[in-house]
Amino acid sequence: MTKIPESIGQLSNLTKLHLNNNQITSIPETIGQLSHLTGLDLSSNQITEIPEAIRHLSHLTGLDLSWNQITEIPEAIRHLSHLTTLYLHNNKITKIPEVIGQLSNLTRLCLGHNQITSIPEAIGQLTNLRGLSLNNNQITSISEKIGQLSYLIKLYLDSNQITSIPETVGHLSNLTLLCLESNQITSIPDTFGQLLNLTTLYFRNNQITSVPAELGQLSNLRCLELHKNEIGFIPEELGQLSNLRELDLSENQITKIPDAIGQLSNLRELDLSENQITKIPDAIGQLSYLRKLYLNNNQITEIPKALSQLSNLIEADFDNNLITQILYPIKLVSSSTHDPCSSQAFIPPESREVQFNWRKAVRGHDYLMGSL
Template sequence: MTESVVRALYGKAKSLNLSSKKINVVPECVSRLPNLSVLLLKNNSISALPNELLYLHHLVELNLGNNALKELPAVLGHLESLKKLYLFSNQITAVPPDVIDGLQNLVVLNLNHNHIRRLPPEIKSLTRLRHLSVLDNKLEEVPAELGHLTSLTEINFTSNHLPSLPVQLYQCKELTKLHVARNKLTSLPEGIKALTKLQVLDVAGNKLSMFPVEFDSLPLKELYHEDNRFVRCEPMSSVQDVEVLMLKELAARFVLQQDRDMSSLVHRMLPYYPPLPELLANGSCCALCLNPFLTTWLECVHFVSVNKETKIRSSKTIPVRAFLCSYKCFNTEGHSYYGVARK
């Protein structure tokens, strides 16, 4: 190991590999390699990093995988040039906000196989991040601030304890791969159609009953959804033919309908009542008649055949949620929507 460092010192090395050297401390002389851009320290017993590493101003890649770190060393927050950080297979329990704040050039962050329960809201500062992997941890929630990371192309939250995902995740419109298998998800947020570049989705081993509205519009090439609790198709007739709408709902439907007409008085006046557009933004559209409504009047499901070019492990037919505005629409003949019976 010493020979490797000595050669690096004399050769003004840009890369140093001290992986699998059975070391428990980083040699102090490593900090005397000002040109170092890649430092590989995986498969050792390192439990801390020397503060002197902050002098590695040109360090771009740091691999500390499979060591004995129990926390993210504070010195990492000073490595402002770092683009790739691998911390898999340690004993890390938390991600300090102050460390995250100093890593604004990160492109790859790998925290797999640790004991992390939460990611801090400050993760929003990693605006250049493209690959985020926190596989096999103890995550209990995903911060809404993740939606600020609009450069993300791949997220892996497989094997955690997540009961839900934030809708802000759909702001990451460059996302091509989303892995959330083996969590505790009971649903995916509505609006997933915004992920127009999503090619791989793994939701296997959760508690999903159906997929969100317009899920079938995604350009998926791979879909893994086995071992969930998807609804089954067991047709039954509707027993309610007349619905009574609240005044708020009736008014909202009228305003939403009028707002579609750019020349209408309602459309022109809405900007003068700021709370209204915000409220009406929660509206939806009937899958049959296409008329707008504010609240989910009738949750339905239709069974969609997955694109034959999509790689899939189980059934090629999946349940996709749909919203109908009324029982009048639901009772119309000739459609393929089914009501959802809850136990």
């Protein structure tokens, strides 16, 4: 289907219209005659413009125009006072109009994968918003007004050009997921410690130099991603994250693992690869639920006996270190079954088999004790 007929306006009792995944290039003005319409889905077409007639769809609660070629959000959209969901992601939109703030019933707004450069202050008027997606745009700053979105649960601002985060983000008390990866952020505000409902925090691929101690207050946090930054130090306070399941601090400049790491009693996955770590603390043996451990590409010289306590460990990687000693008998199982140089299995009989990617540390030995 390439065209919506003008006669569509005669369907005066129509409440829902789905014309997604076609080759429609335009929306006729007669669409405005569908006064009872509550749901309109025109996603995945080739539409370039939203007609002014959309202002007449006063009962519309859901509008999906994602995956088109729309370049502008018209002022007329302010008349859609009952709108709760607006999907405009994957278009060519360059600007969010101030009138967006008049959509007071909006709960979900998706504008990811566009060419938007700024967030208007009017965004703060969307006080019923639960989900906001502005990822994959060209945004350079976050409006302080975003802190007024007190009901917001999920916020996606990844893959932009953001350099700083306003302190007001700490006011988002209901936030459970915050994604700010792939930006140019250099610091995390101390106010993040107020996000007590946060369970998932993504800061991968930024320029962050330090982790604020206040993050230790996020008692509900389950996933913390800080991969590929410029962090040199892990604060002891992170040990307070008793519900943390995944911690990724790979590709940073960390030199030491604090003993407080052993307090992360629910941790399942720990990635500290590609840092400058020289020693594994015995405290790591307290991570009884740990299943995956990555410490490859560091400057570690020995594997402590404490590792034998990790009875749930199924995968570990110590490639490209300076290991000369293993302080406990280990049977290694390589992750590669095709490498003739890899060693095979294990940390004593009572433990589970662990998959080690440790070809440089051990060459052709089945059981090892002490110095290599």
